[in-house]
Amino acid sequence: MEKYIVSARKYRPSTFASVVGQTALTSTLKNAIATDKLAHAYLFCGSRGVGKTSCARIFAKTINCTNRTADGDPCNECDSCRAFNAGSSLNIVELDAASNNSVDDIRALVDQVQVAPTNGRYRVFIIDEVHMLSSSAFNAFLKTLEEPPSYVVFILATTEKHKIIPTILSRCQIFDFNRITINDMVNHLEYVANNEGIKAERSALGVIASKADGAMRDALSIFDQVAASSRGEITYRSAIENLNVLDAAYFSRLVDSFIECDVPTALLTYKEIRDHGFDSHAFINGLAAYIRDLMVTREESTRSLVDTDEATLKLMSEQASKCTPTFLYQAMSLCNDADLNYRQATAKTFLVELLLIKLCQLLSPSPIFSGDGEGQLKPIMSETSTGADMTATTTAANKPASTPMTAPNVAREPRPGVPAPDISRPRPTRRPILHTVSIIGNRSSQQQQEATPQIVNAPPLRESPYTLEQLIKAWNEYRDLDLTKRIVYNTMRASKPVENPDKKHCYTVTIEIETQREKLEEEMPNLLKFIHDKLSNDHITFELELNDGPSSPSTWSEREIIAHLSEENPNFKKFVQALKLSLT
Ligand SMILES: [Zn+2]
Structure with a gap:
């Protein structure tokens, strides 16, 4: 034997x-x-x-x-x-x-x-x-x-x-030594297969070669593994199943959904991929590679850069002809950003879904994510869609212009009866959305420095001039955004920021009680984001100080005010008693 x-x-x-x-x-x-x-x-x-x-x-x-x-x-x-x-x-x-x-x-x-x-x-x-x-x-x-x-x-x-x-x-x-190209590997694997009397589809050998990532020795080991479980015939399907490789058909379907601006299909396809146990980071990279392949497939001269079988190449060429180079370039760029941000992101699935939504917007006639940031906001899901949890539909009119709609917990709808914040102010330069997610909140210079190595294209900190009056105005605007947050509302009404003479852009806020301080601290990331955007200045910070002295009248409740007035002024007390006034 x-x-x-x-x-x-x-x-x-x-x-x-x-x-x-x-x-x-x-x-x-x-x-x-x-x-x-x-x-x-x-x-x-x-x-x-x-x-x-x-x-x-x-x-x-x-x-x-x-x-x-x-x-x-x-x-x-x-x-x-x-x-x-x-x-x-x-x-x-x-x-x-x-x-x-x-x-x-x-x-x-x-x-x-x-x-x-x-x-x-x-x-x-x-x-x-x-x-x-x-x-x-x-x-x-x-x-x-x-x-x-x-x-x-x-x-x-x-x-x-x-x-x-x-x-x-x-x-x-x-x-x-060069990395061995997929093409060279496939040729060699084909030679080995012929020698061993194994039938192998070229596309399957392509899957094996890409899995080997440039190492011929690995390619041959993987070949043995697939051959052993394929009973003498290596097909594309047996190869992707055996090696747990993401089928390119998924990417093809996704690109179709980008072309058709079809967010639901894109999100559901991604879910299907996750359900098959594929890693999201590998998915982003696979998608990026597929879009890159589409890009080079568009031109006859660069088609040889894609190593795949004839049938797949034909399908890719058809799909590529439906895409403009600009679309493909922007799509590659978005995938690249997502790849860079992936490691830092705490909500990985969210990051990928956001990426897919953005990709679906690229060819939309009025994209949300146009480069100048001035595009009209358009519903990203159809109005009749039943996906209630995905209704991120809104219009420019009732949306604070400078509140980034993508940052979780930041975007809030103004309450009825509360005037929308002033949107006539020129918009701050739009910064990459993903960064606002990853460094949301206090963009102090120290945090910025720590984040720099990972955030390759982090935008410079903004530092536009502003007056204390404008700061207080923005403070009040934020306070009025959500009247249901009683404690935050009352605290912000009672305590106003006071310039810290020793630190530029630093403001002291004196708080009366610990609960108020806690609530305002919780609110701080969103508040800072709002103020920074309003005033186009990322250097502004607030220091919360607990007041040790007697409580200030500005924080008294109405009942306390009446009690105080009654104490101070016997006539007022009589007046209240005579009319049997009471607070209900
Ligand atoms: Zn010799």
Whole structure:
């Protein structure tokens, strides 16, 4: 019975010609060997699975081969080649620096370097993951690396070139390995499938290749896994089910809903995807990649950048022809913003749903999310929609212009009978909506600094001039927005901000009782947001101080006022008693 060998091993390249996706690099190496211009140290850089170690082994075999092919590849037949292929050649020494990174390991290696080859011309020392060497090991190695015996070639390999110290870099000839393209991988997988007598749809191999993320070794392992459970026939469906890959059909359906400005379908499709257990962040990236593919599918010249089967490509071309480049660009940009904001967002599903709603608005005749922020507000769901919890419908007339409708708990409808805040003031420059969500509330300069590394395009803080009068006006406007919040209303009516002479844009608010202070503190994020937007100034802050002294008449209730007046003025008391006045 034939022994089963995993494909990653069985199809490990044994010649430069069989290395997948590194043609330029292998021809340079072959050329160096043919012209006998060998460096004594090479550094192979590139992500995992791109063929660094394979190339190093082929290189070692080739420079010792006594009968190289016309193409500059090893013959695989001479004594040396056979010893290499059997793993018995003494002319190749491999050290995995990830697990052997001590000074002693390097000293042992340096000792071996002194031994000349008994047969063959060169001894090749491969140090894998060389960035893992300790710094003392590096130092112990430097001198040997600088002046090795003439029969020695070092090949250092690393996935993290930036961790290699300059003294090593300057002593090596550097080769940067490409990520292996999907196309190259699919071709190679097709070759392997044919060799193994397995029927495989090219689109299925495409799914396997994208899952492998640039690493050929992984692609071959995944291929084995799918082949094992597909009973000799790998189909697109079996591949996506086996690998739990999100079907591109979902993205196609979503883009249709964006084109038709169909928010309900977009949200329901997203729910279906979540119900299948797919991660929302992966979903955003998948959607972004799909839209990017649509973009390059629009042009004949760039169509080759999409690697998929003919049928899918045809469907994508049809869909792409319905999209303008501007739409696709804006959609990509929105996906990118959502990707950047994802990690910070506390409400991940909300962030994705917001993204989908925005995408559905891009082609709407009067988009909410137009770039200038001046677009008329349009219902995002149909008026007759029964989805009561999604009725974010509103109109410009009864909406405070500067209240961002997307920030949770911030947007509030003015109460009947309460005048809408002044909307004649020029709108502040619209800032990216997602940022108002993530840094809602007190945009103090300190918080802004902390947030900066993640928020790549955070807008600068606004600092427009304003007067105390305008500040008080905005204060009162906010107070009047929701008359049902009695405590907040009363507190804001009784206590007005007073300029802090020591701190610019800082105002002290003196509060009478602890409950009031708590309530106002709860309100603070929304209040600050409102004031900042009203006055186009993000520097304004409030300090709440509890009044230790006697309570001020401005906070008295009506009953207290009457009691006080009665105390002070006997006539008033008589007047109240005579008329039998009472407060009910
Ligand atoms: Zn040979």
